[in-house]
Every structure is written in structure tokens, then in C-alpha cells.
Amino acid sequence: MEFIRDLWAYMKARKKYWLLPLILILLLLGLLIVFSGGSAVAPFIYTLF
Numbered sequence: 001m002e003f004i005r006d007l008w009a010y011m012k013a014r015k016k017y018w019l020l021p022l023i024l025i026l027l028l029l030g031l032l033i034v035f036s037g038g039s040a041v042a043p044f045i046y047t048l049f
Contacts, residue, residue, distance in 0.1 A: 007023075
């Protein structure tokens with residue numbers, strides 16, 4: 001949790017709020033790949049990349 005706190009402090013200090021949507025999208029894509037890795041949906045997800 002300290003990393004998230006440090007990241008938020010950095011974005012607040014440097015006025016880099018545009019990074020937040022980018023980080024959230026990357027996190028969601030990563031979770032999608034991890035949780036669907038063993039399912040039947042996996043071949044369709046890997047074709048997106």
C-alpha cells in the first residue's frame with residue numbers, strides 16, 4: 001500500500017493526474033489476462049494483443 005500512496009503523492013505534487021486513467025486501464029488489462037489465463041476465453045483475449 002505504500003507504493004500506491006507514493007504514486008498518488010507523486011501525481012499530486014507534479015500535477016500528473018492524467019496518469020491515473022492509464023494506470024487503471026493497465027491494471028484492468030493485467031487482471032483480465034491473469035484471471036482468464038486458464039479459461040476457454042484465453043485464445044480470444046490473446047488475439048487482441
